């Protein structure tokens with residue numbers, strides 16, 4: 335494969351949930367004295383998470399980091415997880431509040447959506463907001479968004495792994511929130527990250543895009559799918575493109591990756607060189623898939639496509655895979 339295929343690899347592409355600024359101090363998580371000393375620091379702060387949602391201040395700019403005293407003021411956390419320390423050495427924790435900290439309140443002021451609000455009376459200054467909305471509306475800086483993604487993913491894992499997957503006994507938290515241990519059978523459990531391949535099959539000046547029925551009208555995107563056990567990234571890329579669109583691919587090139595905390599994926603972005611060209615769509619997966627010429631993708635990006643087609647939001651790695659290909663990949 336020519337070197338141009340890889341010219342986009344390793345670039346900082348500027349999409350969501352990447353660029354976490356924290357030093358995770360992962361080698362010291364088992365040192366309870368160290369973790370305790372961080373917890374006691376006056377400059378320690380916490381991301382507040384309840385029912386998988388970060389809690390933001392309503393004040394502008396929307397704050398997502400709170401003094402540790404706020405955790406107590408809201409009734410205490412069911413679990414605190416050390417996320418890391420910032421460039422000034424200030425520790426940042428994720429505080430998982432109990433589900434009871436947030437309640438549904440009927441609020442039909444702007445439609446018929448019930449709102450999630452804090453259960454603590456008088457705390458209308460705080461608001462649970464789902465992470466997708468935080469990202470899409472740009473409510474926090476990219477760095478804070480990355481930390482929120484880290485916090486949400488690890489909190490989601492704890493919320494669903496209270497019991498040992500080996501023997502069924504309750505497990506307990508260890509390593510400042512980065513391990514669970516079963517005292518009954520001595521198994522250690524570590525947080526999961528689920529790899530997903532997301533890729534463009536390319537053939538010279540055209541690339542393969544598809545759309546799922548659930549996509550916004552007119553939006554086309556890269557194909558994607560979960561890696562399976564015993565599979566390489568390259569094999570998963572070829573299998574997914576083959577299954578979903580009937581296209582065979584040869585060489586696969588890595589472009590970039592993106593944490594995707596819904597709930598705990600890692601999107602692995604690739605370009606793949608097509609070696610067959612007749613599309614056969616798996617209608618269970620895709621509503622449509624077809625080849626797009628470079629000019630057509632350019633028109634989509636410049637919002638002048640005659641059919642009104644659109645590309646994924648810049649928050650998503652698919653947007654940047656397309657941009658990278660437009661800018662000269664393959």
Ligand SMILES: [Zn+2]
Nearest residue numbers: 498501516519
């Ligand atoms: Zn066990």
